[in-house]
Amino acid sequence: MNQNWTDVCDLHEIVPDTGVCALVRGEQVALFRPAGDDQVYALGNYDPIGGANVLARGLIAQVGARLTVASPLYKQHFCLHSGQCLERDDVAVPVYPVRLSNGRLAVGPARRAERRDDAA
């Protein structure tokens, strides 16, 4: 396996439509598995607005065409594709690539948070 990918867990360990937190090379990464979608998304677990490591415990919420997670602290939405906070243009969390092979999930190195991607 490529050095840059960290093996994390089985896909089925994540209850559909929920999130979990994984420790990836010392960083806290929140993994989300939206229902009816075999895609898994990964964001930094740290909520920069609430100031705590909690995003994995938020609800997956669809806002318009975007899939997001709503922070459990103060309910701001973070886009699962881009990490962008929908309520605050100046806030975004890191996004990580996720790979699924043989039922196992692996997380790659963080991409710098992108600006709001309206194509999502």
Added chain:
Amino acid sequence: MGQRIPLQEQPDTTAPIRVVVVGNGMVGHHFIDQLTAQAETGQVVVTSVGEESRLAYDRVHLTDYFTHRRVDDLMMAADEDYQRLGVTAHLNQKVIAVDRAARTLTTDGGLVLPYDILVLATGSSPFVPPIEGRDRQHCFVYRTIEDLQAITHAAEGARSGTVIGGGLLGLEAAKAVRDLGLATRVVEFAPRLMAAQVDDDGGALLREKISDLGVEVLTGKATRCIEDGEQYRHRLRFDDGDTVDTDLVIFSAGIRPRDELARAAGLALGDPGGVLIDDHCRTSDPRIYAIGECAHWQGRCFGLVAPGYAQAKVAVDHLLGGDARFQGADLSTKLKLMGVDVASIGDAHGVTPQARRYTYSNPREGVYKKLVVSADHRRLLGAVLVGDATDYGTLQQYCLNAMTLPDQPESLILPALKGAAPGPTALPDSAQICSCHDVSKAAIRAAVADGAGSVAAVKDATRAGTGCGGCVPLLTGVVNEALEARGVEVSKDLCEHFPYSRQELFHLVRVGGIRGFAELLEKHGRGHGCEICKPTAASIFASCWNEYVLDDAHVPLQDTNDLFLGNMQKDGTYSVVPRVPAGEITPDKLIVLGEIARDFGLYTKITGAQRVDLFGAPVESLPAIWRRLVDAGFETGHAYGKSLRTVKSCVGDTWCRYGVDDSVGLAVALEHRYKGLRSPHKLKFAVSGCTRECAEAQSKDIGVIATENGWNLYVCGNGGMKPRHGDLFASDLDREQLIRVIDRLLMFYIRTADRLQRTSVWLGQLEGGVDYLRAVILDDSLGIGDELEADMARTLSGYRCEWARTLDDPEKLKRFRHFINDEGGDDHPRYVRERGQRRPARANERDGGAVIAS
């Protein structure tokens, strides 16, 4: 036609006109509001002089003060607005003289104010008949906030109250006296109640209904004097020699226009009183207008607010150079007196020559209706409705707009023939929908066309519906019709994924037997759902089927608090709140709590709801903490759920020397009965053992207070952001009756409330308010009482402590880890010791490197 004061008669036409308004009551304020809105900048300077200690408030809803006890809720005028508009207001100043030659007025505080135009809006004073003893202590009138405060005060320690006068206001006062918990009596001089509005038959029915509610009604009684009572403070002696005893007297025997100022200034007065005005609302001095209850127009004064507002509008128009004329006013009234609908429209007594009547009377249902029509049966002249006023809006529109009656006018009041009544569509554009603010159907449609997209927005734009509120149902109909005509859907949608209100969704789930979110989305929704609809659906499933909240299917729907069965704190840790029913706890259990808190290093605090909160538990230690709590006999306290929190209690007759019943026992029983019940918002109860009310039951969703004869139930109170005292809902219940009423009420709330709507807000939005709620719950007017009780029984029978259940299930416990791939915990939180405990470090402490440990 008298001459207008031409503006050019002012010495300097560019100088502003000095307008002084005497009386800052409802009409005086309305006048100022209209004048400042319509005058050009610099055209007028307005000064208002008021005798009361505050700016104008809503006298029409004065009685609500007994329920909310908030002066702010009644205020209509605000200092900031006056300042912004450049209006000077002098309060606590009574105008005692007007010098018409010098054009000045003088107040009792020594102010002398010059005017170019004077407006008298001095209202009325309550009439107190010249009865010996009327000045005794604890005898009141019912007109100002201060009057109500004095009555509230006197009601403490009183047992009985008597209202002298059985008119509209008298009955309103009687309702208030009853709600204050006193035995209530109404004494009326005329042979029937509400003599001015209803006829003999209607009056008889009204009397019967009001007596049924436990209010004693005496008619045809003239009070001769008030003297010392024996068991009670006063004794009322009547002309016929009878006596009754009472603690408190309220006079409500009519009103008299306050024309003393005008009289002293030599203005023409009407007969029998009131300041005489012409169609422009001008008095016999062309520089002086009179409006509102103090004004006398064509043989009469008006004791309602709508005609006063109309006069204010006319006076503003005329003063600014227009030619508007006051044309009299519709005196139709509709009100709910102690749960009884009463309405009177137009010529209710049929005094128009050759008028014909149609009557319908149903003693079984307590309904009486009468139509007064023209000789040719084509026009509605008036109507009386008692017991059922649902047709008020329709009938009033027939009357006001002289619409042609159907061939069988009786079809408008006969239940079997219903269907003839036109909806808002049939009303002409000229129809006046809101008579308080004189807003026509056309004006409402125009507001919608200008973008007002809801009833609230139309209220803002036109003020319709913001007076007495009587027109709101019709207004809603007109607005919705106008919106639909424009292709706008009237949206009560929960969120973008469900085109339904919470109430509708509840119904769909229940009737469709739907038990999962995927099925609900597929059948009734779209998309993936969000943080609004998911927890709402979870709460509905729990209310309907009471399934375990952590069933796999429900896990994705739960807020983190419900998911981890604890409230998330600011640093991502959780709080632990075991149930302590009624706040009663054994020393042994208290010690266990202390030991657990010490062993896990949890910050410990007594909460505001009689239990103990342990803060700072990381997610991975929750199971170990709860294992020990459950083993020691504790259950979850649902501090995280939209569900029953606590039933607070006072110690009651267990120890307290004043306790009249076992408040702790009842509170423990109630807490065990309703624990785990999921609802639209959290529910709090309290039980007090006597009227001293140490458990603060009146500030709870469900409050119970012991009396000598059973339990008094208060409902829909709360503390928090907008405190509200509960309404006294039913008195002297035994335990079984009490529980049935609570079962029904809570299930009705769960079925019909919006998401995150506490009981107080829910009640506020129920059409018909607490009287309607009483009808549904106590009289079973919808015939759903048994069903509500059965639903509650089914839901409650499924209870099991969620923590005990979770601890039994190794699969579920897997969720209680910080990392899916590591045993460690979150290393972000940092703590500071303070007063012997640890608490999260504040940002500056983190950055400043204060003493910190993780």
